[in-house]
Amino acid sequence: MNSPRIVTADIRIAIAIALYVLLLALLPLLLPDPLFRFTFSEEGPFEQMSIAAWIFTALVIVVRIRPLGPRAWAFALLCMIFAAREADWHKAFTADSILKTNYYKHAIAPFGEKLAAAGVALAAIVLLLYVGFVVARFLLRDGGWRSRAGIWLIAGTALVVLGKILDRAPAVLAEDYDIVLSPIVDLYAAAFEEGLEVIHPLILAWSVWISQTGRRYLS
Numbered sequence: 001m002n003s004p005r006i007v008t009a010d011i012r013i014a015i016a017i018a019l020y021v022l023l024l025a026l027l028p029l030l031l032p033d034p035l036f037r038f039t040f041s042e043e044g045p046f047e048q049m050s051i052a053a054w055i056f057t058a059l060v061i062v063v064r065i066r067p068l069g070p071r072a073w074a075f076a077l078l079c080m081i082f083a084a085r086e087a088d089w090h091k092a093f094t095a096d097s098i099l100k101t102n103y104y105k106h107a108i109a110p111f112g113e114k115l116a117a118a119g120v121a122l123a124a125i126v127l128l129l130y131v132g133f134v135v136a137r138f139l140l141r142d143g144g145w146r147s148r149a150g151i152w153l154i155a156g157t158a159l160v161v162l163g164k165i166l167d168r169a170p171a172v173l174a175e176d177y178d179i180v181l182s183p184i185v186d187l188y189a190a191a192f193e194e195g196l197e198v199i200h201p202l203i204l205a206w207s208v209w210i211s212q213t214g215r216r217y218l219s
Contacts, residue, residue: 010148013206017199024195028187036187040194047086050197054083057205064209065218071134072218075208078131079201081124086197138217147215152207159200166193 028036038044058079065072084090096103098117103109135153144150166189173179181189211217 006148010152013203017203020195020199021192024191025188028184028191036191040190042088044194046194046198050194050201051083051086053198053201053205054079054086057201057208058083060205061208061218064212066212067219069219074127074131074134075218078127079204081127082201134217138215142215142217144215144217147211149207149211149215149217152203152210153217156200156203156207159196159203163193163196163200166196 027039031039040046058076061072061076061079062068090099091097094103094113094117095107095109098121104114104118107114135157138144139150139154145154170181170186170189173181208218212219
């Protein structure tokens with residue numbers, strides 16, 4: 001298989017991402033602490049933009065992919081689930097987050113509520129595993145990692161993982177290893193965790209868009 005042909009649009013997007021990351025690196029130094037805390041809080045603009053970005057990616061899939069089959073619908077639905085997760089819907093209708101085992105073990109809630117929540121959580125997990133299988137098959141078995149769409153798919157997926165690591169790292173270090181990050185490191189962790197959550201669905205959207213003119217994985 002020939003190496004992917006990187007086009008001008010890819011270079012421009014890569015430059016835009018680099019500039020965006022540079023902006024994230026500057027914000028902890030430029031913003032007053034109260035404004036920074038709000039900007040990167042659960043109610044702040046970056047969190048709201050990440051919700052919009054996941055919805056946008058779902059719309060790109062529905063509009064761009066033809067034929068629109070089960071794989072495309074699965075990806076679009078997972079994007080909407082991620083949007084709902086960013087909007088805290090996973091704990092908006094129950095006593096606690098439906099993704100936490102403590103909710104099922106210790107929360108004071110009706111059995112019917114827990115049963116329904118478990119069904120929703122299990123369905124989301126199954127969907128995530130299916131999408132992961134489709135991605136792994138495309139990248140590894142079908143050689144998609146050497147295509148433009150595959151490269152951007154890897155980049156977007158890597159940012160998803162990196163964002164979750166940054167999100168959990170401060171708490172894990174403090175609780176499990178008694179390591180408390182310095183204030184500035186904590187600020188950078190918050191900036192990059194929330195900031196990267198905005199762009200990784202957009203990177204996935206770009207991968208989906210260009211896949212229709214190259215190596216397809218959703219149709």
